[in-house]
Amino acid sequence: MQGSLKRILTGALFFIATMITAVAGYMLAGWSLMDAVYMVVITTFGVGYGEVHPITSTTLRVFTICVIVAGTSSAVYIVGGFFQMITEGEINKVLGARRMTRSIETLEQHVIICGFGRMGQILARKMLDANIPCVIIDNNAERIAMAESSGYLIRIGNATDEAILHTAGIDRAKVLATVLPDDAANVFITLTARELNPKLMILARGELPSTEKKLRLAGANQVVLPAAISALRMSHMITHPATMEFLSNDDGRSRLNELLSQVDIQVDELAIVHNSPMVGATIEDIEVRGKGTFIIVALRKSDGTTITHPSQALVLSEGDAVIVMGHRGDIPQFVRKHVIRRPGRYASSRLFRIDR
Structure with missing residues (x-):
């Protein structure tokens, strides 16, 4: 030129x-x-x-x-x-x-983002910061030009079209996030994506609370309602202003993380793998065997749903993950003794981090 x-x-x-x-x-x-x-x-x-x-x-x-x-x-x-x-x-x-x-044809376990509006731009930037490959799908020429100038992989077209999803590598993708401001389009994209890749993790945006049920029926693993999240955060700012100000500050998050490290506490994810002795056990069984060395924070089911403060009678299945908070040394010891059959297979990961 x-x-x-x-x-x-x-x-x-x-x-x-x-x-x-x-x-x-x-x-x-x-x-x-x-x-x-x-x-x-x-x-x-x-x-x-x-x-x-x-x-x-x-x-x-x-x-x-x-x-x-x-x-x-x-x-x-x-x-x-x-x-x-x-x-x-x-x-x-x-x-x-x-x-x-x-480049798109070589991707595997990548993220597909349908829509490059405000939410799509923030999500794509976070994926870029985390070095997670992603493909943007949008039919707006101005937004596509913006995405291309930012260095993202793009597909021009309507995300409801199966052919466009195929060109974005949906059969090899790990996650699809549909963040369009149109609930009907998000439902249709979810239906199409679930049919093309049954194992795909689908995150869907919903404008109206009534849309959440439709999106889940269509196959979405998680539904995000921006209005509800914003209202909840604002209510926390009103009811717990000091706490929110502390956690929203980078120094506050770092300080809290340091305090947890000083007392040797961490939040871990205990995966219930195939042939684990914990398959068929209950939350109460884990608490009894743990002997008070950790606290069960939540349970993430194999279908992607998360249950906070799970009932003690809840039965664990293969693919579930128990999220616990406890002493750094006690959790690996418990896993070796009760969660897996052979030692040396413990692979704990910090699922929740206070700092960015």
Whole structure:
């Protein structure tokens, strides 16, 4: 693109210099300024209206030939630069699209974000910060251009279209987040995505509380209601202003994390894997075997739903995860003794972190 622009500028400068030189030459031959300009224009562009004054001298005829050759060549050079610019732009678009398609085809366990509005932009930025590959789907040219300029992989089209979801690699994706402001579109996307990939984790946005049930029936694992979340946070700001101010501050989160570390406390996720002795056990069984060394905070079921303060009679199934808070050394010991059959397979992860 820069080469074609340079070519246009060079041709324009040469054309202007030719025009000025030609006008000056005819004026030196005794022509008026208007006659000289008129002669140069009809000569350069090949209009062929005839000479303003008879050209009888050999010198003037040679000069006119030079004006024709120089003026026409510079004009053609400029036009060629414009065509080069257009062609290069189209070629770059095609090559860029092919590179992006190949990049998407190599992705696995990535995230698909349907909609690049305000929520989509925040979500994509968080994925980028966490080095999680993601593909953006949107049919708005302005938003797509914004996503492309930010370096995201994009697919242009309607996310309700199966073909678009296939080009985004839905069969290899780990998570699909549909964050469009249209509840009907989110329900339809959820239905389509669940049919194309039954194992896919689907996160859906809902504007109305009544939409949550529809999205879950359509196959969404989790439903986010922005209005409800905002209202809940505002209510906490009213009822617990000091706590919210402390936790919303980076120093506050870091301080809290340091305090937990100082007392050797951590929040861990105990996965109930295949053939685990805890399959079929209850929450009460874990508490009894734990002998008070940790607190059960929540239970995440295999279908993705999370239960806070689970009932003691709740039975554990394969694929569930028990979220506990306890001493750093007690949890691995409990896992080796009660959760897995063979030692050395404990892989605890800090599921909840106070700091970003």
